[in-house]
Amino acid sequence: MDFNLLIGGAAGQGMETLSATFSKILQKRGYHLFTLQDYMSRVRGGHNFFQIRFSENPVKTHRDEIDGIIALNTETITLHLPRLAKDGFILADTDVSHEDSRLLKIPAKSLAKEAGNPKVSSSAILGALLKILGMDEAHLEDILSIKFKEDIVKQNLTAFLSGYGVPEKRFEEPTLQQEETMLIQANESIALGALAAGMKFYSAYPMTPATSIMSYLVKKSKEAKVVVEQAEDEIAAINMAIGASYTGVRSMTGTSGGGYSLMVEAVGMAGIMETPLVIAEIQRPGPATGLPTRTEQSDLLFVVHSSHGEFPKMVIALRHPEDAFYQTTRAFNLAEKYQIPVILLGDQYMADAIRTVKPFDLSKVTIDRHLADETPYREGKEYKRYELTDNSISPRLIPGRIPGTMVNADSDEHDELGNITESGEVRNAMVEKRAKKFALLQEEVLEPEYLGEKDPEILLLGWGSLHSPLSEAIDLLNQEGTTTYGALVFGDIWPLPEKKLRDYAKRAKKLINVEQNYNGQLAQLISQVTGIRVHGSVLKYDGRPLSATEIQKKVKEEAAL
Amino acid sequence: MKKTEFLTFETAWCPGCGDFAILEALKETLEELQKNPHEVLVVGGIGQAAKTPQYINANGFEGLHGRALPPAAAAKIVNHKLTVIVDTGDGDSYGEGGNHFIHNIKRNVDMTHFVHDNQIYGLTKGQSSPTSDLGHVTDFTPDGVNTHPINPMVAAIGLGAGFVARAFSGDKEHLKSIMKAAINYNGYALVDILQPCVSFNKVNTFAWYKKRVYNLDENASYNPTDKAAAFAKAMEWGDKIPTGILYIEDDQSYVEKVPFLKEAPLVDLPVETEVIEGFFKEFM
Numbered sequence: 001m002d003f004n005l006l007i008g009g010a011a012g013q014g015m016e017t018l019s020a021t022f023s024k025i026l027q028k029r030g031y032h033l034f035t036l037q038d039y040m041s042r043v044r045g046g047h048n049f050f051q052i053r054f055s056e057n058p059v060k061t062h063r064d065e066i067d068g069i070i071a072l073n074t075e076t077i078t079l080h081l082p083r084l085a086k087d088g089f090i091l092a093d094t095d096v097s098h099e100d101s102r103l104l105k106i107p108a109k110s111l112a113k114e115a116g117n118p119k120v121s122s123s124a125i126l127g128a129l130l131k132i133l134g135m136d137e138a139h140l141e142d143i144l145s146i147k148f149k150e151d152i153v154k155q156n157l158t159a160f161l162s163g164y165g166v167p168e169k170r171f172e173e174p175t176l177q178q179e180e181t182m183l184i185q186a187n188e189s190i191a192l193g194a195l196a197a198g199m200k201f202y203s204a205y206p207m208t209p210a211t212s213i214m215s216y217l218v219k220k221s222k223e224a225k226v227v228v229e230q231a232e233d234e235i236a237a238i239n240m241a242i243g244a245s246y247t248g249v250r251s252m253t254g255t256s257g258g259g260y261s262l263m264v265e266a267v268g269m270a271g272i273m274e275t276p277l278v279i280a281e282i283q284r285p286g287p288a289t290g291l292p293t294r295t296e297q298s299d300l301l302f303v304v305h306s307s308h309g310e311f312p313k314m315v316i317a318l319r320h321p322e323d324a325f326y327q328t329t330r331a332f333n334l335a336e337k338y339q340i341p342v343i344l345l346g347d348q349y350m351a352d353a354i355r356t357v358k359p360f361d362l363s364k365v366t367i368d369r370h371l372a373d374e375t376p377y378r379e380g381k382e383y384k385r386y387e388l389t390d391n392s393i394s395p396r397l398i399p400g401r402i403p404g405t406m407v408n409a410d411s412d413e414h415d416e417l418g419n420i421t422e423s424g425e426v427r428n429a430m431v432e433k434r435a436k437k438f439a440l441l442q443e444e445v446l447e448p449e450y451l452g453e454k455d456p457e458i459l460l461l462g463w464g465s466l467h468s469p470l471s472e473a474i475d476l477l478n479q480e481g482t483t484t485y486g487a488l489v490f491g492d493i494w495p496l497p498e499k500k501l502r503d504y505a506k507r508a509k510k511l512i513n514v515e516q517n518y519n520g521q522l523a524q525l526i527s528q529v530t531g532i533r534v535h536g537s538v539l540k541y542d543g544r545p546l547s548a549t550e551i552q553k554k555v556k557e558e559a560a561l
Numbered sequence: 562m563k564k565t566e567f568l569t570f571e572t573a574w575c576p577g578c579g580d581f582a583i584l585e586a587l588k589e590t591l592e593e594l595q596k597n598p599h600e601v602l603v604v605g606g607i608g609q610a611a612k613t614p615q616y617i618n619a620n621g622f623e624g625l626h627g628r629a630l631p632p633a634a635a636a637k638i639v640n641h642k643l644t645v646i647v648d649t650g651d652g653d654s655y656g657e658g659g660n661h662f663i664h665n666i667k668r669n670v671d672m673t674h675f676v677h678d679n680q681i682y683g684l685t686k687g688q689s690s691p692t693s694d695l696g697h698v699t700d701f702t703p704d705g706v707n708t709h710p711i712n713p714m715v716a717a718i719g720l721g722a723g724f725v726a727r728a729f730s731g732d733k734e735h736l737k738s739i740m741k742a743a744i745n746y747n748g749y750a751l752v753d754i755l756q757p758c759v760s761f762n763k764v765n766t767f768a769w770y771k772k773r774v775y776n777l778d779e780n781a782s783y784n785p786t787d788k789a790a791a792f793a794k795a796m797e798w799g800d801k802i803p804t805g806i807l808y809i810e811d812d813q814s815y816v817e818k819v820p821f822l823k824e825a826p827l828v829d830l831p832v833e834t835e836v837i838e839g840f841f842k843e844f845m
Binding site for chain 2: 180181182183184188192195196198200201203220222223224225227229231232233235236237239240241242243244246247248249251265266269359360362367398399400401402403404405406407408409410411412418419420
């Protein structure tokens with residue numbers, strides 16, 4: 001079974017609860033699922049929808065063709081009908097007006113009224129849906145008690161059972177594996193990664209689609225003993241995070257492109273101060289306010305080159321929730337090892353998609369603080385915060401611990417002690433010291449993940465969240481059997497890992513970059529660093545995520561040129 | 562008292578600058594309060610006054626222009642055992658950093674904000690500052706400043722600051738007594754320190770201030786907990802300028818409102834992995 005359900009309506013109609021409840025039921029039954037969210041930048045009205053794709057096998061990404069629609073209003077049907085499969089179905093309340101043999105009306109509102117609460121009508125719809133899909137009522141009461149307040153659990157259950165009684169069963173439920181999964185969004189994975197890494201201070205200013213990192217952390221602040229501070233603006237947010245890191249805790253900030261634009265001066269400060277910092281930049285279409293609730297990968301070159309002057313930084317593009325969790329924990333180790341800012345690049349598509357993943361394994365997470373041994377300083381050794389060492393990494397101490405030892409941090413060019421200097425000689429030494437850390441990072445970066453046939457004729461190049469649609473697109477393309485395809489999907493992206501790229505590029509006939517932006521920013525970066533040029537591009541910038549079938553179709557067009 | 566702990570450094574300031582007196586007063590204040598240099602953090606932004614962290618033997622954080630308050634607040638939240646002092650100028654505090662000035666009053670982290678207020682931009686060579694008086698002629702305002710000066714005292718009291726004081730660099734003993742009270746105050750404390758800029762401000766000179774300032778703290782009938790009286794004093798600017806503690810009010814500071822910071826400073830709290838693992842289960 002590979003089923004794709006769309007739940008649509010206006011903001012405020014309860015789609016979110018319906019979708020969350022159904023997703024939880026699927027997870028508990030043992031399905032794998034991928035839920036795509038499409039919402040407008042408004043609190044009420046407009047048109048929003050969820051697409052829940054589920055299967056007994058792992059689901060890699062969303063799919064365009066729909067097998068079932070739950071329409072909370074008539075508009076949902078008109079908008080999405082062209083994508084509905086011929087043998088698909090539409091579930092709607094009796095007040096939805098549309099003529100189609102596939103439409104199945106459920107008197108949800110009157111069933112809800114009978115259950116004693118007109119607001120529980122979506123549970124009647126849910127009941128009907130489960131019946132059609134051949135599912136029983138297992139786990140239902142438990143899940144309803146998680147999702148609803150105690151007094152309305154019973155009403156929801158009654159409405160559910162009434163709805164369950166209405167339609168006929170249409171599908172046989174497949175055999176499901178009972179392995180445990182986590183049902184999670186990438187932003188929640190980032191937040192969990194930060195907590196697992198021992199982050200103690202998070203300061204940010206709310207900005208879609210990064211806000212959900214903060215809202216999760218706020219919820220867990222007291223239990224995890226983590227300070228979460230809503231700053232007055234993004235400039236304060238990053239400067240606070242740097243101050244917190246200087247004082248000795250792991251700290252982080254998060255934002256989207258607009259907020260990151262405000263932060264960049266301080267990114268350079270973390271660079272010259274050599275203060276570790278992790279920043280999550282969850283992209284949305286720009287410039288300026290752009291499309292606030294939609295997706296794009298158009299900040300890559302901006303982030304790679306962000307802030308004036310020259311200093312080392314690392315940029316990691318997150319590929320999926322599991323990757324987001326482990327890469328976030330790794331980012332904290334790298335930031336402290338090299339005393340640099342590390343930027344995690346996500347995007348709205350990945351941030352808001354909810355999917356089942358293998359449970360995170362805390363035993364795979366290490367916390368390496370890379371702080372200097374305090375002993376020699378306690379015995380009187382002079383402390384030089386910016387000491388010129390063989391590997392160019394200076395000893396980092398936490399201020400306030402050792403009598404007589406001061407820790408200086410300076411955004412001006414400084415000498416080894418951290419005092420302002422204008423000496424050309426010292427300046428050269430410090431620029432070279434910081435640059436040398438970039439060379440070390442080049443050794444540290446992880447090569448991109450390779451997907452597809454062993455020696456592909458066509459090599460696709462992508463990064464970040466496109467990992468999900470690309471992995472399915474590669475399967476679809478190779479199933480056609482005419483040409484062999486492969487894809488390199490970059491996670492670590494700055495410094496750019498070059499080995500696999502050079503190796504595959506040499507052997508493939510054609511290179512095609514697949515990106516969610518207009519300029520083909522990854523292709524530009526690759527060309528700048530390696531001189532390797534692509535032969536074709538699949539680019540999308542309407543704010544909507546690329547699907548596997550879209551990639552399949554467009555790649556074939558480009559490959560034929 | 563012998564000044565040794567906080568040491569003396571070569572500075573980049575002009576001879577005769579009010580910064581020297583403020584720096585000396587700060588060192589003596591910290592010593593008289595028996596602070597250990599390694600437990601003191603001095604934070605500056607950018608500007609002539611903001612170079613202070615360089616010239617005192619304590620932990621130092623020299624940040625970006627206008628951005629001294631956010632890292633200072635974070636430092637105190639992370640380790641509330643540190644004495645955190647922001648020492649910077651009027652441009653840094655009220656101009657480039659205006660939003661942080663507003664919101665750190667609201668945040669009320671226990672730290673002390675010394676503003677070297679010379680009503681002029683020194684480091685960029687003589688432009689008007691947020692506190693320059695109306696009519697002040699500078700290179701950038703050849704017809705005189707035609708916008709109203711910010712009154713930091715009125716602003717701070719109005720925004721709800723719990724410790725608002727003005728001092729004069731030319732009266733070291735009074736300055737020190739205000740500094741002590743400000744550092745001992747539990748919460749955000751603002752001290753606006755009037756000081757001459759010998760190079761670029763030919764109007765608000767040492768003599769100009771000297772003639773006008775008077776010591777409000779010697780006036781036994783003045784009640785600094787009376788907000789209305791404080792506003793009246795804060796608005797006094799001209800032939801007479803009051804110095805001293807204009808307003809003081811007890812309040813809970815930021816750290817006291819965070820329950821788990823009662824156990825230990827944030828920097829000393831361990832990572833509790835079993836708690837994190839519990840969070841994973843909520844997604845299963």
